[in-house]
Structures are given as structure tokens and as C-alpha cells.
Amino acid sequence: MHASKRLHAPRKTALALATGLAASLTLSSVQAGDVEVLHWWTSGGEARAANVLKELMEAEGHTWEDFAVAGGGGETAMTVLKSRAMSGNPPSAAQIKGPEIQEWGELGLLGNLDGVAEAQEWETLLPETVAEVMRHDGQYVAVPVNVHRVNWLWANPEVLDAAGVEMPTTLDELFAAAEPLREAGVIPLAHGGQAWQDATLFEDIVLATGGTDFYQHALVDLDPEALGGEQMIEALATFKRLRELMDDDMSGRDWNIATSMVIEGDAAMQLMGDWAKGEFTAAGLTAGEDYLCAPAPGTQQAFTFNIDSLAMFRVSDEGEREAQQDLARLVLEPTFQEAFNLAKGSIPARPDLDMSEFDRCAQQSLADFQRTADEGGLVPSMAHGMAVRTAVQGAIFDVVTNYFNDSDMEAEEAARRMVNTAQAAL
Amino acid sequence: MTLSTSLRQDGQAVRRRSKSGRLQDWLPRLVLAPSVAISLFFVYGFMLWTFILSLTSSRMLPSYDFVGFAQYGRLMVNERWWVASTNLVIFGGLFVAICLVLGAFLAILLDQRIRREGTLRTIYLYPMALSFIVTGVVWKWLLNPGLGLQAMVRGWGFESFTFDWLVDPDMAVYTLVIAAVWQASGFVMALFLAGLRGIDDSIIKAAQLDGGSLPRIYWRVVIPCLRPVMFSAVMILAHIAIKSFDLVIALTGGGPGYASDLPATFMYTHAFTRAQVGLGSASAMLMLGGVLAILIPYLYSELRSRKHG
Numbered sequence: 137m138h139a140s141k142r143l144h145a146p147r148k149t150a151l152a153l154a155t156g157l158a159a160s161l162t163l164s165s166v167q168a169g170d171v172e173v174l175h176w177w178t179s180g181g182e183a184r185a186a187n188v189l190k191e192l193m194e195a196e197g198h199t200w201e202d203f204a205v206a207g208g209g210g211e212t213a214m215t216v217l218k219s220r221a222m223s224g225n226p227p228s229a230a231q232i233k234g235p236e237i238q239e240w241g242e243l244g245l246l247g248n249l250d251g252v253a254e255a256q257e258w259e260t261l262l263p264e265t266v267a268e269v270m271r272h273d274g275q276y277v278a279v280p281v282n283v284h285r286v287n288w289l290w291a292n293p294e295v296l297d298a299a300g301v302e303m304p305t306t307l308d309e310l311f312a313a314a315e316p317l318r319e320a321g322v323i324p325l326a327h328g329g330q331a332w333q334d335a336t337l338f339e340d341i342v343l344a345t346g347g348t349d350f351y352q353h354a355l356v357d358l359d360p361e362a363l364g365g366e367q368m369i370e371a372l373a374t375f376k377r378l379r380e381l382m383d384d385d386m387s388g389r390d391w392n393i394a395t396s397m398v399i400e401g402d403a404a405m406q407l408m409g410d411w412a413k414g415e416f417t418a419a420g421l422t423a424g425e426d427y428l429c430a431p432a433p434g435t436q437q438a439f440t441f442n443i444d445s446l447a448m449f450r451v452s453d454e455g456e457r458e459a460q461q462d463l464a465r466l467v468l469e470p471t472f473q474e475a476f477n478l479a480k481g482s483i484p485a486r487p488d489l490d491m492s493e494f495d496r497c498a499q500q501s502l503a504d505f506q507r508t509a510d511e512g513g514l515v516p517s518m519a520h521g522m523a524v525r526t527a528v529q530g531a532i533f534d535v536v537t538n539y540f541n542d543s544d545m546e547a548e549e550a551a552r553r554m555v556n557t558a559q560a561a562l
Numbered sequence: 563m564t565l566s567t568s569l570r571q572d573g574q575a576v577r578r579r580s581k582s583g584r585l586q587d588w589l590p591r592l593v594l595a596p597s598v599a600i601s602l603f604f605v606y607g608f609m610l611w612t613f614i615l616s617l618t619s620s621r622m623l624p625s626y627d628f629v630g631f632a633q634y635g636r637l638m639v640n641e642r643w644w645v646a647s648t649n650l651v652i653f654g655g656l657f658v659a660i661c662l663v664l665g666a667f668l669a670i671l672l673d674q675r676i677r678r679e680g681t682l683r684t685i686y687l688y689p690m691a692l693s694f695i696v697t698g699v700v701w702k703w704l705l706n707p708g709l710g711l712q713a714m715v716r717g718w719g720f721e722s723f724t725f726d727w728l729v730d731p732d733m734a735v736y737t738l739v740i741a742a743v744w745q746a747s748g749f750v751m752a753l754f755l756a757g758l759r760g761i762d763d764s765i766i767k768a769a770q771l772d773g774g775s776l777p778r779i780y781w782r783v784v785i786p787c788l789r790p791v792m793f794s795a796v797m798i799l800a801h802i803a804i805k806s807f808d809l810v811i812a813l814t815g816g817g818p819g820y821a822s823d824l825p826a827t828f829m830y831t832h833a834f835t836r837a838q839v840g841l842g843s844a845s846a847m848l849m850l851g852g853v854l855a856i857l858i859p860y861l862y863s864e865l866r867s868r869k870h871g
Binding site for chain 2: 211214215218221222236239240243329330331383384385386387388525526527529530534537538539540541542553557560561
């Protein structure tokens, strides 16, 4: 008994020492210049891109604590973030986008970036539509990292040529291309039957049939008259016609599988955001030669944006706040913008960069971004959580995907449901 | 002196024994106390918390702004919730019923003192060792019309063969039944087999002497003896059915559209990805209510009849 007690004693001391050491270590790491960044840039290219930011921060003398949570378009990361925020210990910065920034802002959890914004002149640097997303209650709380364009059409030129089809620029041309492509033995449009992919196509069609004003009224402002009106019924009917262009096995297919069908030549085209470019690049293809990109048919005058941003949480530590300001500044600086967006396939959030390194699609994307920002065609993407809050977005997804998959549901019925569920979810 | 010493020693021994006896009385309680406390807190405490949240207007994070039963009202008019609930009735009912019938049938066949019984038993039981995610992915490939069964049969020359339940909104929920039955019926078989082995041979022999035919003996004698096994099997299968989540995610993703949604996936989607914690909690409470509504009468009748029988 005694012997064992004596044996235990040193072990206990060692344990105490170890805990003490660990405690002092964590204490020291919380001190000045420490940023913990929650993000889900975990795939190969994205992780490398995030690493650029880490190195830049470390060059400024700050410590970067990586808090990468992989999986599911950020769903897992958001769950982790919520539990951290609830326990009163949020990270310094987190990848939050669109109206969700407002939700976090309303909880009073976000810090203020007005200082950096003024020094870097964000007002002139960012288009007003984008700046609006980054502000809560008139104050900047988040910094944009990149801009994705959602309304893109991707195509395999060899397949199009073999069928004697031109890259469609209107919906009529798109539907007309179906027959020759079918005869050539390919699927005209590759698609994955998942709710968000259905919604991505739906918003392209809403834009193409109704124009940007209608899009804004219906899917951003949720005006019941627009949501349930004639134009919406027409858009829904056209949207369902897209099924004629697809294969029967699309249900549940991932978007990148659909992209690879275009790469392999099994399908001719795909409507998808510019992240699809990553798949083409990974297959060793060159933009403009081995694959084509064009605005989704009928939406040349519009640009649906999906912007990743880093929101800063309110912190008490002076050093950490300093580091947050530096982080926000570095994110918008050309070095990071160029490195990150080259890796991710998106375009920089600031328009004044040298774009010579970027491919043809990205260059066109940036030109369109500036043009639509001036002309008013720049709209937030509903399908990618930029236009409405998650609850409403989910409700619209439900109606859209159900309508698209249910051969018996009429467009009128879907429009009626859309009005009801959008109201109920508000 | 000696007497008094021995008396004293006796007294000490008695006292010591009673002390250790008291310890022995308390020991089980002491050992169980942490797990009781943990389950009280983490199971019943969180049930209570979920109930409280279901009465609030919580959206992204829990808040305590009470709105009465408004979330339940919203749930009642939610189209998707009714699809999910109907699916659970279809899926749960078919899954439990088919597993029981198939499991009992396989067990009876295996119980005929055949050769290589151990090998066969392992083959049937093995699917249970897989996770539902694996089962889901494999069946997703098998049932995909362009990839699996349909493509294979068409490849053999039967061009008109169609088996596209996976992409048919009306039939997708039945693909869940197929995969789940494949996974769980072997396990039910093992349960029934153990039950069959536990039946006294003399009862069967007596029935045979009375001139009962084999099917009749099974129907009237053996299967009634398996009632306790049936009870355990239903308990296990019912809870697998109600908490089914991973299978749906892997096999159909709730699709096409949300045609194969189950309450568990509905709850997850709303509470965790759509920032509707209040609505999600309300759906979780209704799921709990559904479980209790099935289990309590069943438990009650089973336990009572066993006591009387």
C-alpha cells in the first residue's frame, strides 16, 4: 500500500508539471498577434491558397492558428462555429458569407473593421453591392476574399463541333441544340440532381427569362407579387423544360461528376459556377481551347456573385484585435488576392489587379463584374446563400427541387408554394 | 482474559463485517451513480432542453424568446415534414415487417441441421458489420439506372428492362427499405436462430407425437415460443428505423427533391444547416413523441403478458 503510494507520488508531480506547462503554453499563445481563423478551404488548391495568407500573417509577426473544418460546403464548419460562439469563445475570424454575416452581426458578436476600410479605401475599391454585404449596421464587419460568378455555361468544344452546334447564347438556342446533340449520342446538359444544383439552374433561368430587375424583386426582395406572378410561372415552366436536356440518372449526382461528364465528352454542356474550372484545370485542359466558358444563355447582362468573406469576431485582447485588422488588410492586398484566386478559379474582389496571369474565363469574368456593377446587372446568388437568409433559401430550395423532380406538379402550384413557404420561413 | 480478548475480537469481526456489508450494499449504487448522473444529464436533460428550445423562436443560435407552440404550428403546415413523416411510416413499417419475416424464415431454414451452417450464418450476418454509409453507397451504385442493375440487365440484351426506383420520386423511399433490409435481416436471423436453439426439443417431439405436420408445428408451437425474441427484434429494428439518417444521406441524399426525406434528416437540415433551431427542435420532439407512442403500448402489453404468462 505504502509502496504503491510512494510510487504514485512522482507521477502525480509529473502530471502537475505537465498540466502547468500546458497551461502556460496556451497562455502564451493567446498573447499579442494571435489569430485563429475558421475556414473550409481544405481541398488541395484551396488549402495552398489559404496557406499564402498564413505566411503573409506570419511575416507581419502574428501567429496564425489554423482552424480548418472540412466538409459539406461549410455546414460542418458552421456547426462548429455555432458551438464555439455559444460557449463564448469564438475564433478571431471565420469564413462567413452573405446574409449570414447580418445574422451574426445581429447577435452582436462581430467586430469593427472601419479603420482598415478607411485606410484601404474600401468604398472606392469595392462595388457598392459587394460592400453592402460586408457591412452590418453601417460598419464593415467582414472582408471579401474572392468573387465567384455563378451564371456560367461550360462546354466541350469537340462535342459541340461534332454535332454542328454553336455555343448557345439564348435559351432558345440552348433548347434547339438538344436535338443535334442527342443525335450525336451525347447528353446535351450535364446536371447533378441535388437541391443546390437545381437551384443554381433555376436562378439562371429566372435571370434569363425575367431579367435582373425581376430577379432582384423575386429572389432577393422576396416580393410576393414577383414570386408568385406570371413571370415566375413562365420561369418555372422553362426551368422544367431543362429536364429534356438531361439524362435520367442525374439524381443525387455530385457537381464535379457532372463536370467530368463534360470533360469526357459524354455530355456537351454544364451550367455551373466558376469553381467548375478547377475540375477542367485538374484534367490538364486550357480555357478557351479544350473547354469553353460563356455566361449562362440569356444572362449576358447579369452577373450572379457568390463571394467568400472572412468575418471578424469581437475580441477583447488588444493584440488579437491588431492582428484582425492586419488580417483584413492583407486579405485585400494584391499579393493574396492574386495567389488565392489563381488557385481557386475565382476572380479577385478588387478590380484593379493585373489579370495577365489569369485565364480567359477569369478575365472575362472580371470584365463582366465591373461592367455589371456599373450597369446594375450585378446580383447576389440565391442558390449560394448570398441573397436571402438560410431559412428562406432552404424553403425556396425545397419548392424548386420538389417541382423539378415531380413530373405532376404544375408551375402555378410551385409559384404558389414558393410565396407561402418564403413567407413562412421569414 | 482470554475470554474477554476473544469476545472483543469477535465483536471487532462483527463490526468489520457489517462495515464491509454496508459497503457492499452501497458499492453498486456508488459505481452506477456516475453513469446514472451522466445519462440523466445527457439524455433526459437534453430532451428537456430540446423541448424548451422547441417553444422558442430560436433561429441560428438558441434563444429564450418563448412563442408557445408556434413552431409546432409551422411544422404542421410544412409540406416537407409531412413527406418525411409519411416516409417514416412506409419505411419503418416495411423495414420491420420484412426483416422479421425474412429473418425468421432464414433462421428456420438454417435450423434444419444442415452442413456448413456456421459459414452460411456468417455470410448472412456479415452485412450487419458494415456501417449504413457503406451499405448506402454500395446500393446507390447498384440501383443507379445508368450504372448498376438496370444497365447490367440491359447489357444482357433486355433493352426494355427498367428499374429506376432510385431516381423516381414516388419509389425512392422503397430503395431505402431494400438496402436496410439487406443490412439488418441477417441480424434478425441470428436472433431468431438463438431463440430456436433455446426451444426445448421435447415440446416439438410431443407435437410430432400428436400428429402435427411440420409447418403446423412451426406455426402453432415454435413461432409462439419465439415471442420474446420477436420482442427484442422489434425493439432493435424500430429504433434503427426511426433514427435512420446515414442510410438516407448515403443512398438518396433525401432525393430526388426531398422525396425520400425522413424526420431525422429533416431535423438535421433545419436545426443545423438552415438556422431554424426552434423548428428543428419541434420536429425532434414530435419524433420522440412518435417513438413513445409506439413503444409504450408495446412495452406495456409485452411486459404485462409475460408477467401473467
